[in-house]
Amino acid sequence: MKEGFNTRAVQSGEFRDEKVGNVTTPIFETSTFYNPNYTPNAYSDHTRNKPFMYTRWGNPTLEALEKKYASLDEVEEALSFSTGMGAITSTVLSLVKKGDRLISVKELYGETFIFFTRFLSSMGIEVHLAKLDDLNTGVIDLKEFSGIYTESIVNPTLGVCDVGLLGKRAEEEGIPLIVDATFASPFNQNPSKLGAAFTLHSGTKYIGGHSDILLGLAGFERSSMEAVWAKRRLLGASPDPIQAYLGLRGLKTLGLRMKAHNENGMEVARFLSEHRKVEKVFYPGLDTSPYYSIARKNLKGFGGMVSFELVGGLDAAKKMSKKLKIFSYAPSLGGVESLFTLPAETSHSNLTPEERKESGISDGLVRMSVGIEDNEDLVEDLKAALE
Numbered sequence: 001m002k003e004g005f006n007t008r009a010v011q012s013g014e015f016r017d018e019k020v021g022n023v024t025t026p027i028f029e030t031s032t033f034y035n036p037n038y039t040p041n042a043y044s045d046h047t048r049n050k051p052f053m054y055t056r057w058g059n060p061t062l063e064a065l066e067k068k069y070a071s072l073d074e075v076e077e078a079l080s081f082s083t084g085m086g087a088i089t090s091t092v093l094s095l096v097k098k099g100d101r102l103i104s105v106k107e108l109y110g111e112t113f114i115f116f117t118r119f120l121s122s123m124g125i126e127v128h129l130a131k132l133d134d135l136n137t138g139v140i141d142l143k144e145f146s147g148i149y150t151e152s153i154v155n156p157t158l159g160v161c162d163v164g165l166l167g168k169r170a171e172e173e174g175i176p177l178i179v180d181a182t183f184a185s186p187f188n189q190n191p192s193k194l195g196a197a198f199t200l201h202s203g204t205k206y207i208g209g210h211s212d213i214l215l216g217l218a219g220f221e222r223s224s225m226e227a228v229w230a231k232r233r234l235l236g237a238s239p240d241p242i243q244a245y246l247g248l249r250g251l252k253t254l255g256l257r258m259k260a261h262n263e264n265g266m267e268v269a270r271f272l273s274e275h276r277k278v279e280k281v282f283y284p285g286l287d288t289s290p291y292y293s294i295a296r297k298n299l300k301g302f303g304g305m306v307s308f309e310l311v312g313g314l315d316a317a318k319k320m321s322k323k324l325k326i327f328s329y330a331p332s333l334g335g336v337e338s339l340f341t342l343p344a345e346t347s348h349s350n351l352t353p354e355e356r357k358e359s360g361i362s363d364g365l366v367r368m369s370v371g372i373e374d375n376e377d378l379v380e381d382l383k384a385a386l387e
């Protein structure tokens, strides 16, 4: 029988050496290893099944993180990266060549949007952007594409992708489905179980969990290791062992933290949806959300991201933001502390007003990353700020 999520989170992947007797994985702060290593039964680097040689290629601390993540996201193999963008660019570049056409959800994380529309297009690779709702209805013909890219929950309007449906369609077409599941985390969704060939994470967010590292992860079948590893090596996108260690440590409490994020996200969303000064709440766990049934099919929990608009738009949002005491104004997400941002001023400020409108981002939209503080305190903070 497979062990539970929290047992695997704590126990799996750790580099334990019985001759030392260490309980936790050490930080192997070394850039290089003896080469050739003639030691009989030398430990081998899982990226190439040979002794470790150079940390950009592989390192035991990175490997412990990769194995623990693989166990939690139920993928055969995984690699860690310096950032989420390192994971996204290395993985996608391992799959495409000049002349290829990909299809992707349009409501993308801003930097991924730039990678697809500026960088890949300049290399002769076309990325066709489709609206999330059109991908979810299954009406788009996928015949002419060599891969599908999506995000589990899109930013900042929190629409949910029907990853299960896309997984089936990708299988029928014989093309890979690539899913950035950063907002869901491996606790709320395992895209590989829904038909994704590649799962990507900004480990900077829920996986690290403490807003103190930059990290990326990619999970896939064993047969893809060589190609993704080659790109990580070439682009120099490996994390350093200290970041990898902090990611490994973060994963141990992911299940406990996500339970709190899921509960607090729901409490905050419910409170906001009943407040007279709130115009609209975006949260897939509310049964009034147009994504509620897709979310129930594809996610084990609805997460800690909640967006909303106030009566009075941007002015009201700015006024409220100055009064919040527990929620801090900062653009990242997924840490233990509650944060909020106005996407029109930060993450999506480079879009034209028309582009923002098309993506459903009004100037007054507030996006919150609800932390693991006591939910009564979070609600009280919002209540006081709204009054």
Ligand SMILES: Cc1ncc(COP(=O)(O)O)c(C=O)c1O
Pocket (backbone or CB within 6 Å): 083, 084, 085, 086, 109, 111, 151, 155, 180, 182, 183, 201, 202, 203, 204, 214, 215, 216, 332
């Ligand atoms: C959904 C999503 N994917 C990828 C990234 C990029 O991650 P990183 O900042 O670790 O490169 C982010 C960052 O905010 C994100 O929100």
